[in-house]
Amino acid sequence: MRETRLADALSERYLAYAMSTIMSRSLPDVRDGLKPVHRRLLYAMRQLKLNPEHGFKKCARVVGDVIGKYHPHGDQSVYDALVRLAQDFAVRYPLVDGQGNFGNIDGDNAAAMRYTEARMTAVAAALMDGLDEDSVDFRPTYDGEDHEPIVMPAAFPNLLANGASGIAVGMATNIPPHNADELCAGLIKLIDNPDTSIADLVRCVPGPDFPTGGVLVEPSENILEAYATGRGSFRLRAKWEVEKLSHGLFQIVVTEVPYQVQKAKLVERIADLMVLKKLPLLADVRDESTDLIRLVFEPRTRAVEPEHLMEMLFKNTELEIRFGLNMNVLDGDNTPRVMNLREVLRAFLAHRQDVLIRRSNHRLAKINHRLEVLDGYLVAYLNLDEIIRIIRFEDEPKVCLMKTFGLSEVQADAILNMRLRSLRKLEEMEIKNEHSKLTEEKEGLEALLASESMRWTKIRDEVVEMREKFGAKTVLGKRRTVIGDTPEEIEVPLEALIEREPIMVICSKMGWIRALKGHTADIGDLKFKDGDESRFALKAFTTDKILIMSTEGRCYTMPCDKLPGGRGHGEPIRLTIDLPQEHDIVAMVVHKPGRNLLVASSAGRGFQVAEADVIAQTKNGKQILNLGKDEEARIFLPVDMDHVAVLGDNRKLLIYPIAEVPEMTRGRGVILQKYRQGGMADLILFNLEEGLSWTMGGSEGRTRTVTDLSEWLGKRAGAGRQPPTGFPRSNKFE
Missing domain, CATH: 2.120.10.90 (DNA gyrase/topoisomerase IV, subunit A, C-terminal)
Known part of the structure; x- marks a missing residue:
């Protein structure tokens, strides 16, 4: 038992918790773009042989393997992570191919894990390509009974392609999804010229590519600064169009909403604002969505400008959002830091270089072993009778074979483990042909390992192949988010924001003001306070302004929509304007x-x-x-x-x-x-x-x-x- 100060104990334990949160939960690895839970999910699916070309298995089976072998956390949190990897509206390039109800863009939850099935996608398979070829390090699982990869080989730039978000202790990350075709173009440019500037890279990667589309309206200089520093934000708007109707009417249709905006809550929010009369240009909103998004907005009148209506919706609803960029990731040394675009792409290429070297060394070791065995087979072919005699009559055939023919232990074991039916295959030409091919491959691998330029050429070819598989020519790879022009600030006129209704503005001699509905109000029947009477009566509309001149030569402005109603005697005008007590009103006119x-x-x-x-x-x-x-x-x-x-x-x-x-x-x-x-x-x-x-x-x-x-x-x-x-x-x- 060790005595220690409470403050020291708390500090020590909180630091351990903070580091665990940062390293093992919240921040993705810059090399494969995965957090531990996602990495363990994919590895468990690989172990279950849920490859893209194979059948599906229940998600409950996958989750059970993950929490039982690799990730000792709650099953619901692991299933939620799996569900998100399967949602094409949440992930730009899904890693899980789901079968069943995996939720929707309205925010509805997925079905229980016992009802849904899953398997890996081609992108997930690319992330784990070469995992069995000693391409990455493994570590023991939490219970020491098995091993799991520390990082995936990652033949796909997953960090930028799918993005990431997470909140750790004292730090956070938020990376938007990007287009894989554009990322490949940036990687190729960086391989061809390692000193490529960030400005040149941004020409290849002009901005995020969100799975739900939308229109990116952030100024290009802001995008460049965000990628250069690793911090910034992107202004994203819904995609809309005007549909013409008969008799000069029209309606606005939104076909794409911003990323991570739940459509049902968006419609509910707009309806609430209409009830509060904060969207005076909008008459009705309807959700006519099927598999495709279709939100219909009806203007209050045909005189409403579509741009004014959308500007009002952009300012008051989530039809326009700002998506933050904070490229805070774990680097190759597991150190959290904020990287810019070039550093992230370089880290990916450096990882691919390491994977290529390790896979080449692994393959070279396999070839050397096979060549050694083939040399032994060739000796056996040439001395078959003697070898059979030694095996039949010698007490220690392995030692005798090694001594008689100068064989290695590997070669002797290979000959002794050979089945009799394999003897017919020991044909000299076949052995020599295989030996020749493996020797040629060995020379190529040795040259590759000795030449950095050859390795970069190989990596470039892999990127080109990846671009063909997941690039813009495929349905999955086409850019969804439109890079739009920076919108000009649209000044929505006051008249457009207020429903135009006729009113009669009444102001008494004692300065009590009110607004009666309509222009035909009978002023003679109006009641005033004792000793007071009508002084000004103006016909106006709720969209008008009233100009008031005081005896001190000062002019005041009152919007008609802010005037008190016609019930009672109204309100003192001095509550709305700072008119000194010693001064009076000279005149009132409608502006x-x-x-x-x-x-x-x-x-x-x-x-x-x-x-x-x-x-x-x-x-x-x-x-x-x-x-x-x-x-x-x-x-x-x-x-x-x-x-x-x-x-x-x-x-x-x-x-x-x-x-x-x-x-x-x-x-x-x-x-x-x-x-x-x-x-x-x-x-x-x-x-x-x-x-x-x-x-x-x-x-x-x-x-x-x-x-x-x-x-x-x-x-x-x-x-x-x-x-x-x-x-x-x-x-x-x-």
Whole structure:
């Protein structure tokens, strides 16, 4: 029993656990791209002779062998690993050929292991090609009763082709799948020129190739940086198209979803967003998938732009994802580190070099042994009678044969173990022909082992052969993920995001604002707080914006879709905009893009301003009209007429074309009318041909119009003349 501090004991045990997680569970080996559980699964299937050309066996049998002989963990976790290797939507090049229900892209689980069957695929067979030829090292299994390979010979670049993901202690890995044809092209380029730059390799391997397809829209410079550092991310979008319908209608069909996105959960997420009214351009979503994916999106109206609808879906759903790249792997020395693309490909080629040398040495040893036996057979053929006599009459025939004919122990054993019926085969020509062929093969192997360039040529031929077997000319090898252009940022208009509905905006004198549905609301029946009454009533739509001018010359913007509903008295407008208590609202107008506004102060100064320049992005508003001491903003009118009629406190009227008022973005403005004392009383815009109208006094609300206005026409900044007879004593046009 050893006493130790608790902290030291915990540290020692946690470090052992962390190393076990890193080395034996989470990180793949750069040489074969496999984690221990996958390697043991494939080895167990090989031992069960579940080759591609043979029949299937129950998955329960495979899992039982794995957990009983090689991998002492839970059967469900091992079966889950086997299932994933068989899913063509999860693995780019499946290693397991499954028969039965192995799950689907909707996220449904596979059937129990007692119902499903499996065997290896050609890719899995390629990973273990040469395993019986001393190509890799073996180690004892956990119970010491058997042996298992430390790494597979890997005649297939599995790490990059199928990718890997895992979370260890303090580190993680995430490698996307790639196209084997492109990887082979990169390997060939690297063999031909070991100093090939990463930029040249990226021309061969332009990006990941996901089993579910999609469109890769990551900028090329970002892809290059990710492969150069071993860390980065890739932007992946669903593949979609527009289907035209009758009467000018259309629908959008998604045929490929991003990698590792469960289709059923994606549809559920979109439906939830529709309920929350966060996808206003979308009317309906349907899943019409069979073996092929087909998600149908119906726009709310035919006026919706397909690009706007998809941009909204990309931003709010998993129709667009970012797949991270973190090439953290175990290198040839079992050391975890992050590698770039060139280092990963070089590690694979270095492993293939080691495998080739070991297989060649193994074959050479077999040939040498066989040649030794053939030499012994040749001696036996030439001295058959004497050899038979020695075997029949000598007490120690083996020693006697070795001494009499100068044979080695191997040769003597071979002669003694020969069956009598084999004697007829001891024909000199056959022995010499086999001897000649093996000698020629031996010379070739010795030359191969002595020449590095010959070995690289051999490896290059193997890569070319692998490319023909799994490359782009095969159904499995065709690229699925499209390398698309980097999408431009699409600004979806506010009108496109909000359902367009007519409303009546009501604001009272005390500043309570609300929005009534429809344009035909009877305003006369509206109720207000005690002492309050209606002041502004504007017809608008939910997609509009309301522009508000305050007496301090500041303009505020309120989106109509954010206005409180028509029930009750509404809400104080000061809750939405930061309008100081000492200031009041001058005017409210519905924003129309491209239009100008006329702003003027009580001092009779003003200017035209484009509506785009008065829109405020914050609740603090935007200062438009600068004011002097004791001045306040008084006019805020849309410029939709051709003349200005301005009236002073001195009861002088001046009329001139609106064109004489200059356009500015901000300032005090120009003089609209000159005064000796006082300031401006009122101002309106009107069309000269239609004449100037004003409201008469009395309860009938009659108006009077004067068409002959030559007496009051003048230049801007003039003094003006007394208004026509009958003009209201209130000195207001309305």
